[in-house]
Amino acid sequence: MxxxxxxxxxxxxxxxxxxxxxxEQREPHEADLAPMRIALVHRSRLSALSEAGPVALAxxxxxxTGDFAVGDWVLVDPRTRMLHRRLDRRTVLERRxxxxxxxxxxAANVDTLFVVTSCNADFNQARLERYLALxxxxxxxxxxxxxxxxxxxxxxxxxRQAAELQRGLDVVTVNPRLPEAARILAPWCGVGRTVALVxxxxxxxxxxxxxxxxxxxxxxxxxxxxxxHDAKGRHTTTARSLHAIAGGGWVIDTPGMRTLHVGxxxxxxxxxxxxxxxxxxxxxxxxxxxxxxxxxxxxAAIADGTITPERLTRWRKLLDENHDNTPAPAGPRGRRGGx
Ligand SMILES: Nc1nc2c(ncn2[C@@H]2O[C@H](COP(=O)(O)OP(=O)(O)O)[C@@H](O)[C@H]2O)c(=O)[nH]1
Ligand SMILES: [Mg+2]
Ligand SMILES: [Zn+2]
Numbered sequence: 001m002x003x004x005x006x007x008x009x010x011x012x013x014x015x016x017x018x019x020x021x022x023x024e025q026r027e028p029h030e031a032d033l034a035p036m037r038i039a040l041v042h043r044s045r046l047s048a049l050s051e052a053g054p055v056a057l058a059x060x061x062x063x064x065t066g067d068f069a070v071g072d073w074v075l076v077d078p079r080t081r082m083l084h085r086r087l088d089r090r091t092v093l094e095r096r097x098x099x100x101x102x103x104x105x106x107a108a109n110v111d112t113l114f115v116v117t118s119c120n121a122d123f124n125q126a127r128l129e130r131y132l133a134l135x136x137x138x139x140x141x142x143x144x145x146x147x148x149x150x151x152x153x154x155x156x157x158x159x160r161q162a163a164e165l166q167r168g169l170d171v172v173t174v175n176p177r178l179p180e181a182a183r184i185l186a187p188w189c190g191v192g193r194t195v196a197l198v199x200x201x202x203x204x205x206x207x208x209x210x211x212x213x214x215x216x217x218x219x220x221x222x223x224x225x226x227x228x229h230d231a232k233g234r235h236t237t238t239a240r241s242l243h244a245i246a247g248g249g250w251v252i253d254t255p256g257m258r259t260l261h262v263g264x265x266x267x268x269x270x271x272x273x274x275x276x277x278x279x280x281x282x283x284x285x286x287x288x289x290x291x292x293x294x295x296x297x298x299x300a301a302i303a304d305g306t307i308t309p310e311r312l313t314r315w316r317k318l319l320d321e322n323h324d325n326t327p328a329p330a331g332p333r334g335r336r337g338g339x
Contacts, residue, residue: 002053008034008078009051016049017109017192017250022073025087033075033084038068038108039242046083048074049242058082069093069105070242070252071194091139093196093254096261101327103264107196107252112188113140116199116208117162119152125161126314129272130260131198132166133318137268140196143170143188147204150175166272176208182247185212191248198254209253214246262318263325273315275307 036048075084094103113135135142144162149155162171197205284295301307
């Protein structure tokens with residue numbers, strides 16, 4: 001941590017991903033506040049990275065740390081280290097809080113979301129689609145990372161099945177244990193850029209964080225062999241955190257996002273299933289559900305093999321779940337998209 005008796009520098013650290021988008025949000029009276037990036041979110045504390053290093057922030061009373069995400073930009077009093085305010089996010093990955101419709105930010109200002117899956121029983125198109133919907137919705141570019149291809153009989157099958165999940169989707173095979181993983185992922189990393197990792201437990205996320213951090217670094221993340229549950233079977237409170245990448249840029253591991261419930265992601269789902277969504281205007285009925293109606297362009301695409309029935313089923317299921325998890329907007333209109 002930085003020496004609390006010294007004022008912190010006011011220069012926004014460009015290497016941390018500071019952009020004109022954030023600069024433009026600073027009001028004239030905020031010129032003597034220091035921009036910093038949230039690096040760690042705990043139940044009762046926040047730490048941030050400044051030009052001078054890590055800073056434990058002083059929080060105003062009634063601050064809810066759950067409103068902040070790793071990757072957020074905040075303005076801080078350089079003398080007292082008191083948090084002043086959070087700047088608007090360029091992108092945000094939000095997950096639904098278990099048992100409620102509330103969305104909680106898990107990572108902010110992420111450029112690329114690496115959706116990690118191994119080439120084994122973990123591979124599941126429906127689950128990958130959830131992560132893609134989340135990335136699309138938050139304005140983040142998704143890339144699928146296939147791990148453990150070295151242990152699979154035929155990695156190409158997984159590659160093909162991943163590539164067909166979204167038009168133009170990048171799919172990369174990578175072994176997180178090898179140093180060359182950093183070179184393979186370099187096109188998405190680099191100075192000022194931020195990537196985040198999501199995926200099931202055991203697919204290699206923490207190993208990848210360590211590899212990206214580079215040799216000679218204290219291993220930032222515990223991997224595989226270490227128990228991920230405490231004696232009661234709950235997840236240990238592994239905090240989400242921001243780690244420097246050796247070749248420049250930042251990586252966020254998101255241990256809280258193993259199971260994913262989609263809510264408020266209608267646009268992200270539409271983009272994910274664009275081959276279905278784009279056909280809808282060609283259906284005879286404007287409100288076609290693509291289930292049983294005559295003159296349905298989507299059913300025609302299924303009949304000629306362009307779209308698989310499984311894909312249509314997954315689209316419908318995700319859309320239904322999203323609807324159930326999305327708070328109805330306030331106002332007399334009621335249901336979202338109605339009228
Ligand atoms: N053989 C092989 N092992 C891997 C690969 N990726 C990860 N592992 C191993 O899988 C285990 C779980 O990795 P970990 O990073 O802890 O997964 P996490 O739960 O996603 O953070 C570790 O023992 C890794 O060394 C891979 O591509 N090939
Ligand atoms: Mg891990
Ligand atoms: Zn239709």
